[in-house]
Amino acid sequence: MAWTTPKTWVADEVVLATGSEGLNTHVRDNFNALSLHGHTGVPGDGASTLVGVSFSNTTGFQFADQSTDPTVNGTVQRNGSTILYHNGTTAVDLTAVDQAAAVASLRTLGTGATEAAAGNHQHAISFSGAGNQVQTWGDGASAWNGTDTGVITCINNSFAASSATNVVLLACFWIGVTNTFVGSYPAGFIGSALTFTVTFEYNGVVKKTLSNVTVGGGLSGGIGIPMTSVIFAPNGTGATTYELKVNKTSTFVDTVILVPRGKLLISEIAGSV
Structure with missing residues (x-):
């Protein structure tokens, strides 16, 4: 069934159950159409995917705790107090700092083995x-x-x-x-x-x-x-x-x-x- 433009009733008009002006057509059938509605992208029908969504006014995101690491490539997921991203091989902790040299992580500036060198650092020749x-x-x-x-x-x-x-x-x-x-x-x-x-x-x-x-x-x-x-x-x-x-x-x-x-x-x- 398709969507029917709801009728506008006037004062003292008789409301019928069925027919072109009945409640079944204008109320029941329209609710049914909405409940079964599929997004096809047709103008006025909505698109099946989100395109051109702007997050310019977004002030923050909240991730529900999934209590486990993501296992699907490209998934960002919260596990407890950490946010992890699955890179296709493993789940990478996006909140970890100064991890081992071969592990992607945030880096603080310093001279330690796992820290990032500041632009004004110097090398000492021995x-x-x-x-x-x-x-x-x-x-x-x-x-x-x-x-x-x-x-x-x-x-x-x-x-x-x-x-x-x-x-x-x-x-x-x-x-x-x-x-x-x-x-x-x-x-x-x-x-x-x-x-x-x-x-x-x-x-x-x-x-x-x-x-x-x-x-x-x-x-x-x-x-x-x-x-x-x-x-x-x-x-x-x-x-x-x-x-x-x-x-x-x-x-x-x-x-x-x-x-x-x-x-x-x-x-x-x-x-x-």
Whole structure:
């Protein structure tokens, strides 16, 4: 039976039991239609599923205690004081905090094994002692005369850390330039007459530069000045190339044979994060 639009009776009208204007049609049959009504989605009939339901004004949900964990995939269910979700394999406690590393749970911020690290946390590197240590001397393959300028490489060496967590410390020195010319130094040779630019390179990239370096004093058979130490940590364990280059930027009128000389100290310290 279908729904019938209820009749509107007027004053003093006779109410019949049956017929097109009877109570059976307008009251009984309509109640029966409602009790047997199926939602088909037809306009005015209601839909068989809820679509586009908004929870924007919902202030909270209350779950009845089922006294057991959910067993059906996708089910959220309350068991006592905990809310659990079944992920298809097991029931996950949504209210648990700082569970084991392999268990999904809420996490507090901290440094514990099962806590979530805060954005401003730090790692401390611990060192177990010295690893490898390399000391390299280097002389330029060529030399300058007093009237020459240009770059000569003193040191070209490679080194690979044995562990990615190790720290490599480097100290590079320009020991000086040796005068191999037989005889006494010409007047004005010691001092600011000659200037040099010293660079230290790591894999072809300049890491340290000293400009306008002048000869600071005389040595036995040579002159020189140390370069400021360079300390940094290479990335990873790949082989790295270190070069010390000296650029003679000024000239001297007298004949002097100058051979650049350098020294490189490498220390690898074993560490872990």
